[in-house]
Amino acid sequence: MLNITVAVSEFLLDCAIIPGQRSLTVAALILVYVVSIIGNVLVIIVVKINQQLHSPMYIFIGTLAIIDLANSTIIIPKMLAIIQFDYTVISYEACLAQMFGIINLEQIVALLLALMAVDRYIAVVYPLRYPSIVTRNLVVVVISVLPVFSIVLHISYLVYTTELSFCHTNVLPYCLCDYATLVHASCNEDPKYLSLLSIMVMVLGILVLFSYVIIFHVALKIKSGNRNNKVISTCVSHLLVVLLFYIPPLASYVLPQSGLQVTSEKYNLISILSNVIPPMLNPMIYSFKNKDIQGSVYRLFTRKRLAGEPGDH
Template structure:
């Protein structure tokens, strides 16, 4: 990283920009301190909610199942995902410090997109987990054992890491000769490509193809899994069993809808330079609102989590 910072202004790939300026939200910057407080509270609430899910999963033996293991990994990823963007946004709102170095910008883009891609792949794995639990309950303990769960999580991380590394490296090799103002509140690939003075058509197509593959692959797996789940639920003999089976999937489906809605809007279009302003709003939903709602959705609709939380709180009170 030090070598990169010490390189001359005119680098081999034609880049003459050593830092970028994040535009943020200039229209509402005059109320920056208010927005700072709102986003700080949302950020802290998101971190708290996800940490609570991870904690109760670890301390309550009844929640130490593949379903809650995947949920806790997803919660850890959400903490890192929102932390890759929101601290810088808070600095912009409070101190109006909008500059970010060239290496830091691409590191932020890589971490953000990698965690997002891994999150989608993990959601597909969670769909498969629900499919096995509902459609093949007798074989569930042998199919979804600890080794299989760890391998599935490792596969999500490895696949996301490989694809996103290729993507970010290709974008970083473009020439950036000015302007250096990114019309966004963090370093995302679309706005970065828009700033390049190179021919970006091949890179834009690569972004479109790889992001579409990740989103569509996870979506197809989810659709297949839930199609089988619906058929199985419909065939259950009693309404009580049907409600119980559906309740274990409803939270997952709500979270999926929130994630796919914003990400498809932002990334799945061939021309990345279009709709940058509207992308900023969708990205705010994806980085602030969705990580905040995820723990709420999972805890409000889950009786096991409710019971584990109550018992944990009781143990804390007794220990005092």
């Protein structure tokens, strides 16, 4: 039987939720959104106003908080509107714009996590040379280039998306216009549409994991017990963030290609978790365990002068 391509002017977002759990899902998303907003805004404020937190590592952390804030604001309100009010219709152009925005934010986060892993690698393996290798100006330039690099990198996916044919349905079994979901819903079977994305995710993931394996190896050789424990604790926290970010989307890309059938409810759960949980947990894992940021938050709420402000001695 021949596939008949139909002209698609709009999509229906079928945000499949386990029956009886819609209210619970809405309440959970609202809670996650509020926590994400508070946590990331707090990180941005303390990194901005405390001069002592303008070092490369904290610039990375502040940038991650900005991206997480943007990610949560773009994704969660739209999910809530779909689940609670059934705003499921989205035009073809708006769907592509949403897909392109989400995939770029995800790519920037992936690149940022890789840069943070390399930063920690240099700090641990070459501690004496670190200040001369990783300068604040270098970090600012690299971070400024990330959005441009990501957009150029993903032009190919935008082209791929316009090539997709929807001969069976215009219903997308997900809460958002996600690139992988569009590919799965189309009748195109060319592996190029997902293979490049899967390779990119795996390459960056391997780079990050390789960096932390070496860091662990070096940390175990450090004779100073306190520094050893600090390095290992930091690495464990960072690895947790990386795993939370990489495992769910990688599963959504790889599982369907491996022939394993995933129900719409489970696919939605995997995708929702990968999009909304990391922005909520990143401030807690990266920032609020850090003594410098803890001190800055304490001073902010107790109205005490922050270290590095005029008047400090």
